Amino acid sequence: MSSLPPLLGDGHGRYRVQILGNSEILGLPYISMDKLKWNPGWVKNSREEFEAKLRHAFAQDPRGWVVDGNYARRGENFVGEATTDIIWLDPPLYVYFHRIAWRTLLRLLRLSPPCSPGCEESFTEVFFSKESILWWCLSNHWIVRQRNKERMKLIGLECGSDVSNRRMRRFGGWGSDVKAWLSDVAAMVSAKKSD
Template identity: 40%
Template sequence: MSVPPLLGDGHGNYRIHLVGNSGTGKSTIGAYLSSRLNIPLIALDGIFWRPGWEKTPDDEFQAQVRVLMAEDPKGWIIDGDYSGLGTMIPDNATDIIWLDPPLRLYLPRVLWRTLLRLLKIRPTCAEGCPETWGEVFSKKGIVWFCVSNHTVCRTKYTEWLSRMNVEDGGKMIRLDESSGETAKWKAQFEEWLRQR
């Protein structure tokens, strides 16, 4: 029997955690899954960052995320992973999807998205948190974060994958769009939806 694209809880409910570096496609996959499964998408960036790039204290952040996780009995899709939340999200997820394209593929998307935000064509990741020309390429900016965090993400989520791999009956899958895995998974997902 083949492994389904999503495991769920066995009762038609899905709690999906999307992880990966900035710019890897979490928001895109999250919006797609939210529309197809009719469950809410929760973007952690918009909760964590307060106006002026102020961080939400961990206890408040955890409380806000817990409330959102409990709102829809059919489940949720959470985009992002913050250390201040500990293992609260992966422990409660039925499925974890790690988006892991090579840096050469997603860094141009980060640059393009950042340019659109700087030009105010695209909204910022959180209300009241504009990106500025002076910070974009500094060590405070998203470009530096993306490059410096690439290996950190790979190390962290490789360890997660070794513990939660779907092929071993777990709940985590890794998708690398450069090798066609993401497109193949989406096609399997659509076929799975038709047969449900």
């Protein structure tokens, strides 16, 4: 177990967590950035609309929230500034690509709900479009990784140069670090309940 707490929070029992790439344990609302970004038919909200929807969602529970998504150019600065903890899930491409492909296939076959209501996957979009999530993962993996490495240099929990804003953690590898961290979060929540 690390000497650092599994989550920082704001010091008053409120947690605003961004997972880049588990609200149940904390008992906090989960916010999907995909559902706030996309309108039916894959119509994007404007940056202003997206940020307004995020602000509204964040204000719904004073105890905090858990948000997922990685929209670096569509409101992430706002999200990053609003969080107490940023969790960067950074498994190797070959570990997560098959998961994305499987999830996309299930959505394509309508065996799993779409990322946002009214945004159904189509065979053409999945396999023959530059807008495909599969293509995006392959073509942006190294770009996103480099961008987050730069963020770690600034706000990484143990290594960031901006000491007063350190709040980002990275979990790479096959998942054992994430499992250990989730166990630490569950233990933290259990300890707070017994206080």
